[in-house]
Amino acid sequence: MEIDPLPNGNSSVEESTGATPAEAVAAMAAAAASNVSKLSDSLKLEHQFLRVPFEHFKKTIRANHRSVEKEVSAVMTAVQSASPDFDRNDVVSHLSSLVSRLQGLKRKIEEGSRAENLQVQRCRARLDHLESAGTDDMSEWNNMRLKRILVDYMLRMSYYESAAKLAETSNIQDLVDIDVFYEARRVIEALQNKEVTPALAWCADNKSRLKKSKSKFEFQLRLQEFVELVRADNNIRAIAYARKYLAPWGATHMKELQRVIATLAFKSSTECATYKVLFEPKQWDHLVDQFKQEFYKLYGMTLEPLLNIYMQAGLSALKTPFCYEDDCPKDDPLSQESFRKLASSLPFSKQQYSKLVCYITKELMDTENPPMVLPNGYVYSTKALEEMARRNNGKITCPRTGVVCNYSDLAKAYIS
Numbered sequence: 052m053e054i055d056p057l058p059n060g061n062s063s064v065e066e067s068t069g070a071t072p073a074e075a076v077a078a079m080a081a082a083a084a085s086n087v088s089k090l091s092d093s094l095k096l097e098h099q100f101l102r103v104p105f106e107h108f109k110k111t112i113r114a115n116h117r118s119v120e121k122e123v124s125a126v127m128t129a130v131q132s133a134s135p136d137f138d139r140n141d142v143v144s145h146l147s148s149l150v151s152r153l154q155g156l157k158r159k160i161e162e163g164s165r166a167e168n169l170q171v172q173r174c175r176a177r178l179d180h181l182e183s184a185g186t187d188d189m190s191e192w193n194n195m196r197l198k199r200i201l202v203d204y205m206l207r208m209s210y211y212e213s214a215a216k217l218a219e220t221s222n223i224q225d226l227v228d229i230d231v232f233y234e235a236r237r238v239i240e241a242l243q244n245k246e247v248t249p250a251l252a253w254c255a256d257n258k259s260r261l262k263k264s265k266s267k268f269e270f271q272l273r274l275q276e277f278v279e280l281v282r283a284d285n286n287i288r289a290i291a292y293a294r295k296y297l298a299p300w301g302a303t304h305m306k307e308l309q310r311v312i313a314t315l316a317f318k319s320s321t322e323c324a325t326y327k328v329l330f331e332p333k334q335w336d337h338l339v340d341q342f343k344q345e346f347y348k349l350y351g352m353t354l355e356p357l358l359n360i361y362m363q364a365g366l367s368a369l370k371t372p373f374c375y376e377d378d379c380p381k382d383d384p385l386s387q388e389s390f391r392k393l394a395s396s397l398p399f400s401k402q403q404y405s406k407l408v409c410y411i412t413k414e415l416m417d418t419e420n421p422p423m424v425l426p427n428g429y430v431y432s433t434k435a436l437e438e439m440a441r442r443n444n445g446k447i448t449c450p451r452t453g454v455v456c457n458y459s460d461l462a463k464a465y466i467s
Contacts, residue, residue, distance in 0.1 A: 096360075100199070101177055102351035103228050108170035114256070115163030122156045176225035199226055204358040206232040207343075209239070228350075235346050242339045245279070247272045250342060260349055268345045270300050274311050275338060278329050282319040289315065359393060366394040382413070411435035411450060422464040427454045430464055 184192050198221045205214035218227050241249040254269040273296045280289035319330040347354050374385035384390045407416040409432035416422040416432045423436050429449050440458040448455050
């Protein structure tokens, strides 16, 4: 930043503040360092912002690699199957088949390349967005962050259309994970309809990652499918299913396996609590919740919505025992049951000193704005009462009781 010199040789900053140019520059540098420090702390919360598109990019690469390997293997097998005994028509037919396969392979490679380029573009857009945090208008940047957090919350709550609309109108499609959540949407909706096939397909696509994290999700899906066969009184198929799909899990989950296999001896209408719970519809809700947890872990997302995390950070500074009393002011967020529930696991804010806040202005009452006591015992800030007296010819009306008095009747309160 340049400082324009004045005719007398002093800078405009020096004249206006009384500081030398060196002191002014040092002050500006300190302010800039403080802003950078605050920004650095803020950006530590953006881990998910970069991790999700990167994980999606890696998954796209792995899927394309598997697809190409499979197609190349099929082409090589077809080439090796050619025989010298083929007549002219057989050779032409065989070559035509190979050309068709190779054209299909080319299309898959091109589609895979476009998908990978799209993921790279998304990662680049997010890096550029983070780099712009220190240069652009921070109020605009923070507003965009708020919209990203709201889109994340909507997607987690299954408000997909609303999330897509907000992203589109705000032009932040590359900064949110709508396409990733659409992948989860298919599985969630299938589980809600009591279908496990899409979820099992998802487990197969992510088998190595789930195995590495010691996930039990696929096992739970298999157990539920077994229970559904038992519920339908199809015990023969249930036994065959258990031999094929449940037996391999016996070494690590024998206790759970034994409990579920025992349902063969019970009907779905059983009153035995140990087995009755296995037939309850809420088991499907547990599978939906478990899938969401596995999905978030797979992509490096926070298990809680970002909106909850940010709000809990604020509520932890506001939460006091007074917030849970009947006379808690309505303008206190913790007077609302939804916020109390969100803050239930948070500790109370540590208050080393009492703070008095004016009922009228909501400003802190301190030595610069001391508290004043009305004859009826209610306390308000000097600033609020002086303003009220100016508007009402020296008269004060208590906003809570309606009692009217003169400003001269007030007494200053002292806090020790």
